[in-house]
Amino acid sequence: MEFWKRFIKAIDPPEPRPVQVITPESRLEHFKKTWRTFVHTWRNGQDDNPLVQERLQDLMEQLVHTLIEESKRSDRLCLNFAYDQRVFLAISKVAQNGSRDVSRVAIKAFSTLLDNEEDFLSQESFALSLIDFLTETKKRTGPGLEVEFVELLFNIASKIRGNPAILPVWFTSAGQYGVDFQSLPEAERFAGVTNKDDFPLFYLLIDYVHNEAPVGEFARTGLLYIIEAASSSRELEKWIVESDLATLMASGLGALYSQLSRKLVLSYDKDTIPTILAFSDYQINKPVGEAETMSSPDFQTHLQTFLSYLIFWQDVLRNCKSTEVKQTLLDHFQVLFLQQLLYPSLIESSDIDGGSAVAVLTYVRLILDTLEHPDLINIILSYLLAIKEKMKPMVPPSKSVARRRKSLDLLTMASKDDEKSTPDLFSLVDLAITSLRSSSHQTVGATLRLVSTILRKHHPYAISTLLKVTLLDDDAPRRTIGAHNKEMEFFFSIVPDVGDFNIAAAFEAHLKDAIILLESHPCTLEALSAGLSTEGSREEGSTFAAKKPISGHRLRLDDPLLKRCVNLLSSFFSNPVEINLILTSVIVDLATCIHTRPDGWLLNDPEHYTYPNEDDDSASISSLNLENELSAALNSASDLAFLTLQTQRNQISALNRARRYPEFTSNPPILNVLENLAAQLEIYRRDIPDLDEKLSERRQAFRVTENLSEALSGSPLPPRRGRHNSSARPSSSHFGSTSPTRSDDGYGRLNSPPSYNDNTSQRKIRALKPSQYHLPPPMEDDDDEMPPPHSPLPGSPKMGAVDMVPLGKEFSLSHLLTNIMIYQEFVLELAALIQARTSLFGDVAFEA
Structure with missing residues (x-):
């Protein structure tokens, strides 16, 4: 019987122990006990003993853990004890002579104290002990410790920024130590008053500002906060200037x-x-x-x-x-x-x-x-x-x-x-x-x-x-509405309607882009702001006065940049594709500024308009009707009616004169080359019977690629952005309504090429010379500038793998197809830009 009693008692489950409730007081007692053990181990142990270092690390982690746990509650007994007992002094001393692992835990301890009790920052002893620890620890930081180290520096700078009143605790003017700038040797004057004891936190941050992220980001932002705080301290401002x-x-x-x-x-x-x-x-x-x-x-x-x-x-x-x-x-x-x-x-x-x-x-x-x-x-x-x-x-x-x-x-x-x-x-x-x-x-x-x-x-x-420019007077003649309409017709006449190309849809897309492009151009924004304020515009934070307003101007025909662009444009179909993309960007950029008139270099100069029939506007119905009404008004002897009709007659007469299509003696250089390229394209179409068919296939391949890219990304294509965003610019290569957009560096969207198998890469085309289509040669490129010291002087080796395709050299049909598509879009982009300028900038005169 006694045996069974013992057996039953053995298999009975033990009575549950009462749940121990951790009260603020018990947590404080545990913190005090751990702290006393930590101090005893530090004072009685040897710094170079690995077992001692391991024990100190374990005890410090317990202290940090207790503080973190307490921060989740309303009571602050342990934190108050740490504040009263200045535990940071011992932590700093231990970490200065401790291992890397001890330093890592010490960084965490200081961060915990900073996050939970800002009063530490106002204590000079805390600042000194922390700086001593940081200065010594910096010597042992490495890839595994830099992030935590610099993040602690950033936290200190952030606290100073939020409470500039604590700045004197962390910064002491060099003048207080008797250092006078004028008394220093010349060499030291250049370095400035570089007493790092004045503001060691400042120099600790500087040492990391050039690092990669995230270390560099923490350091740069922290230093930025310190410099921002200089506005609240004349002494700190002077110290920074002379440092x-x-x-x-x-x-x-x-x-x-x-x-x-x-x-x-x-x-x-x-x-x-x-x-x-x-x-x-x-x-x-x-x-x-x-x-x-x-x-x-x-x-x-x-x-x-x-x-x-x-x-x-x-x-x-x-x-x-x-x-x-x-x-x-x-x-x-x-x-x-x-x-x-x-x-x-x-x-x-x-x-x-x-x-x-x-x-x-x-x-x-x-x-x-x-x-x-x-x-x-x-x-x-x-x-x-x-x-x-x-x-x-x-x-x-x-x-x-x-x-x-x-x-x-x-x-x-x-x-x-x-x-x-x-x-x-x-x-x-x-x-x-x-x-x-x-x-x-x-x-x-x-x-x-x-x-x-x-x-x-x-x-x-x-x-x-x-740019070499000619300044224009305010009363300089402007293009007339008749000249504008004739030039717009010219643009559309040289855009070949080949390859399943929807000209209307492409022009509409370019027009929207052009409006954004012009409205967001810095010169447009500055002109608008100057109209609102007679003092001009100046970005906040600038230490310089606003620039003088820019006068209206146009490019001179002897401008070297314009000449190079025209010559590159003349070999458009044989140029590398990436050259054509960025070349067209530059030409558009030349014509986008509100102050740059397109007259003379892109469009015809209004000073050279000629009209075969000078009096053809008097034959209009409106003019004849007004003449009859004017005669009737004269007979009625009403001065008011006479003056009103006379004014209307003059206005309609001026409008009729402005609507006339002028004769252009010669095209400006850009239009001349575009016309030459249109003639080249007709020769290519004559010599390549299936050119239109191949263009349709190429355009369709681009549409497939765009749609595939959109489906894989699970989101629509990014919207076109104006130039107020430097990361992108509107496209000159819409390739219909679903083309890749041109990025800021002249390349299209980063899509992988589709599986497209034809023989266009093998079929070779030879670049045409001006003499082959009886059109004027490109502009002469004067070499009147002195060559730089490093210019290649004849016979120097060239980078053969990346040479441009010269005239007469063969290139593939695939290459030609892509450049033809870019040419089509570029002509429409220019037309849209000119149309948008007319609406936004008032480039066109409606009276003549």
Whole structure:
């Protein structure tokens, strides 16, 4: 019996233990116990003992865990204990001599304290212990610890930004330590008062601002917050101006620029080649030697880091409220980056060494495409384009800024003596014009893309630099409505209605794009804002006065850029497809500015209109009726009726004169080449019987590709965007109603080529010469400019793999079909642009 009692008792389930409720008091007791053990282990253990380090790490993690748990509740007993006992002092000391794992937990501990008790930030002892820990830990940070480390720095900067009153705890003016700027040696004056003990947090952030994301993003944003806080402290503002912030920022930008490949090839791989290029003779260019491709992952990483740092510069200038800080930064940007790095790389570039000209032209374009701040744009383009009249600062510089500028001049004095060239002798304009004469289509394409960016985003800087213009008076004659109608008829007459091409639908699409293009152009927006304010427009955050208003003008026929565009256009059907795409972009960009009249170079000059019958308007029915009514009014002797009818008669007479179709003695260069191309196309149609059929098949292939891409993505195609968004521009290649759109760099949508099997790639066509169709040759291209030092002088090797197709050389039928489609769309794009200008800008006169 006793046995069974013991057996039954053994198999009975144990009585449940009472649930232990963790109260705030019990949590505090546990925290205190852990803290005492932590302090005892630290004081009695050896720092180099791995077991001691492991134990300290475990105890610190328990402390952090308890604080995190408490933060989820309303009570703050443990946090208050940590605040009273200054636990951060011991944590800092342990972590300074601890392992990487201990440092990682210490970062988490400090972050937890900052997130839950802002009073820590106002304690000088907390700031000093945290800075000591950060300074020592920085020596041991690596890829596995940098993110957490810099994120902690960012959190501190963010707290200071939210509460500028705590700034004195983290920053102490150098003047308080008896350091006087004037008493320093000259070399140290340039570096500024670089006592890192004044503001170590500032320098810890600077060390990481040039890193890749996310480390660089945290550091840049944190430093941005610090600079923004300078507006609340005159001492901090003065310290930043006299410190080496500007030097370090400009040097960091230069270091990132130097990491970019010196030689570049603009090419796609087989998976990303746009459809429009896949349907031509496009060959994927492989890099040679030191060159890199634009699509290389390593190159893209370096490029994005460099551009992110540029955006950081822009954000600093936009958000900094201190004019003196901004002016100091701009001075260093010009001297240390533009003059000593970017410009030398520009003059040393060449198109015969595998792509260094392509590289520097592309980098300048990307810089201009990325930046929006007017001061940065002004400094870059004024220097590179050798523009003498720069915008003056709105306020005179302070003594601190003057001292920094003097120190900067002393630093660059020696290097200036060694310069062999300046923008006054060889500017970006010279490089661009020279590069457009290159036999390498890579160089030509990179140059056209740069020109397009300047024209599209920064047109005022192109006037009298890239472009030779003739200024127009306010009363300069305008095109008449009759001339406009005749020229519109001309555009439609040279658009071949071949290949199942819906001209009406394509024109309608281009017209919508053209309106967006014109309305969002920077010069249009500036003209509208100038009309609302007599003071002009100026972007917020700019330290310079607004630019002078731009006068109306038109291109001169001897303009080198126009000549190169016309000559490239003359070989349109044999040109590489990517050259034609960006070439048409440049021509559209030339005609988009509200201040640039298309007369004389794109359309016929109204000063040269002739009319065979000068009095043909008097024979109109309206005029005859008015004459009869005028006679009746005279007989009735009513002065009011006479004057009214006389006014109406003059108005209708003027309108009738404006409606007349003038005679054009000769077409302007662009229209002349377009007419020549139309004649070439007729020859191709005569020599290739199935050309229309092949064009229909090609257009249908593009439609299939678009529809397939849309189905795979599960979303409709992105809407067309105007130029207020620098990432895209309206298309000149609609290819019907479902064509790939042209991107900002002249390429189409990134679609994989469809499975399209025909013999168009094997059938060869020979490029036509002007003499074959009895039309005028292209414009002569004068070489009156002095060649740069690095020009290829005859017999120099060329980049054979990327040469342009010369006249008379064979190319495939597939290549011809794609270029014909681009030609059709380009003519309609020009027609739509002219029509939209007439409506929006009042280019046309309705009275003559």
